[in-house]
Amino acid sequence: MKNQELALVIGNAIEQEQFDTALEQLTPLRPIDIADILAEIAPSLAWRLLDRLPNRATVFSYLDADVQELLARAFPRANLARVVGEMPSDERTDLYKHLDQAQKDALLPALAQAKREDIRKLAAYQEGTAGALMSSDYATLEPNMNVSTALATLRVEAPDAETIYHAYVIDSERKLLGVVSLRALILAAPHTLMHNLMISAPVHCKVDDNQEDVAKTVARYDLIALPITDEHGALVGIVTHDDAMDVASDEATDDFHKSGGVTSIVGKLKDASIGVLYRKRVFWLVLLVFGNLFSGAGIAHFEDIIAANLVLVFFLPLLVDSGGNAGSQSATLMVRALATGDVVMRDWFRLLGKETLVALCLGATMAVAVSAIGYMRGDEVVALVLAMSMMSVVMIGCVVGMSLPFVLNKLGFDPASASAPLITSVCDASGVIIYLFIASRFLALG
Template sequence: MSYIELAADLRSAIEQQDTAAIRHLVAEMQLADLAEFIQHEQEDTTLSLLDYLPLDERASAFGYLEEETQSALAAEMDDATLAELLHHMSADERADLFKLLDEARQQGLLRRLAHAEREDIRKLASYEEGTAGALMTSEYVAVPAEMDVATALEKVRRTGPNAETIYQIYCVDDEGRLTGTLSLREMILANPHATLASLMVEELVVAKVDTPQEEVARLISRYDLMALPVTNGGERLVGIVTYDDAMDVAEEEATEDMHKSVSVGKLEGGLRSASLFDLYRKRIVWLVLLVFANIFSGAGIAYFEETIEAYIALVFFLPLLVDSGGNAGSQAATLMVRGMATGDVRTRDWARLLGREVSVAIALGLTMALAVSVVGIFRAGTEIAMVVAMSMVLIVIMGSLIGMILPFLLNRLGWDPATASAPLVTSIADAVGVLIYFAIATAVLGLPA
């Protein structure tokens, strides 16, 4: 059965209080699907549904929940129940949940955990959010580089059940420094008496504990890694970041950039759980600023009042022209911001991209001018059509250049290029477009400036 069918049946079973059906359906659902279902339920219903799962599966399902839901559910559990849940969670998810709790609750839970778990939580929770240290897990398989394959495989069998992944084996020296890596497949096919040092790959892609999480995701994507090793300042292996965690980071970063592209701040917990006040607060600042930015467009229109009075037909083409400039600028800005985010575009590429953008913008402007000139001739005559066509070319060129240059400028100032959002580019391009249009009209139609 599909998730939609299972969810509908589970909803019906809950309404009918059919315990046997609930137990069966909960067991049938994938843990990620169950987490999606209970995300929308009240805390007491969610906890009762989780109780139908074995403890290890309950811990896994809990890890799929959003932070806000985890925090609310943790508040409903007593310390003993929550400590038992933490014990069965993966190391990185356990640390993430631990950081959501207040300090008094944290101390009470630490007293109920084993010494190794306490130290692991303290270590993982100490790293700054948004870094590889905060993202990594300490559950990995590391073996001495001088160990032979047969002995190493035996160690993998002992430690593998608790590891996040066993497909990549990390080789360390006597002090725990990372010296190389090899795959489980290579170990299985190798001579049992060969040492790992003779088989391992020594040219490694590694992150530091303070490496930004978006850089971690980029490295995993670029080199097609199952997991990325993380070292401390002394090159000692302290954890790994797996590809699934990197995918979550990539999605989070893409969502944040998309929000910025429409002048919306980061929404903690997502759109569905955001409060009305948060939605208002995240949107109002930029909207107010852009209101004042649009005053420049109004000032430009006011400056050319005499031109407008003499040729009222010019007003008909004003929205068409300024919107074209804003649209061209938004396209250019989106391409630049995305290129910079993926590493495809760098600051040193500025001059080469500028030349290309000018060429493309000229071609776009000429094509759009040709299309609009036909409308101009039928609507207002040849002179107005010539003004509109000339304006279209220049406005599209200027809009495209604004959209391309602004992300580079913001990046040079140390700001996020995603701030070069569509509304900001459009507002600037609108003001420039108004000035270009009426300046050309004034000059071509022989009116006083």
């Protein structure tokens, strides 16, 4: 609410060209907070204030892609080019990729030659790779520089670098030799040479590495920034800790959605259209309807035993669900453990053994519970049928739920696609058939 009120006040000030009043309200705020307020103001007004902010490029970078695009349309070309020119290279490239062709064609010629080339280079990397995530704004040093020269170099590079807390030592062919921290620099004697001060063979990723691996590497080694190299070992960019944290969060959201049977949604749920929400969800739901052809066929096959023992129907929803629920639990544990790296492919066999034992215990508990209810509603034969069926259904659910993420991973799919609806579907059909098969062995045809 407060943001919206402030946005109203500031919007009015801009309309009356009282830019100083508006700037006074905004300048004490952090860039992302300013961005949140500007997002509430009409683009035709907002660009005029944004253009006057000392940290306009940073603020612009924090806006959502769709707001950036609207503002880019409102901005006069020369002013837009100036703001875009000041943006960090990774944010600039992301913006460029979101513009339509006409906007791209208008913007590019207005940018300096070096920035144009930088955009073209960065935009060429495939989405989801380290290349598409990295920034080309990093500080470099030479191996034979001493500490005084290195500090002087960093002072010059600071305005354009995303971080100067890590500087990268490269040779004449830009090959990554080592990393020097600013902490080490200010603690070292002035004449120390970089090749003595640097950490050699630093942790790095390749441009075509998956962004998930980049985020994991940053997290594992607690890095402020991770250097990215090309196929020749030359330094081409860095990924900073904050971008890695965003990737980790996006990947978690993605896995979360997939596990719930929603193909991933790009952007904020609040802003997603009904059409997008429908399309992302309908696939798994309808697939289930057709998966039901199997359980339906199972029921048709055992129609006589059901007709003679209607008590079986009481427990059909429960037995069918229990397999799916136990399986979803197993899949949830595996999918997340594979995502965080707690579990790797070669652990499958050992985990399968453990899962089987857990499933036995869970199945036994469930069997006791369900057969107690079965005995009350039916007799001891019904109780026995239910106990045996529940045992089997839970075992199958657990083994399927546990193995499916591994199988999907092995086949090159995302293990998170082992979603609750998929496992429910598989367990439905097998649950129905097992239950009625066991029933047909023990119960009379009437």
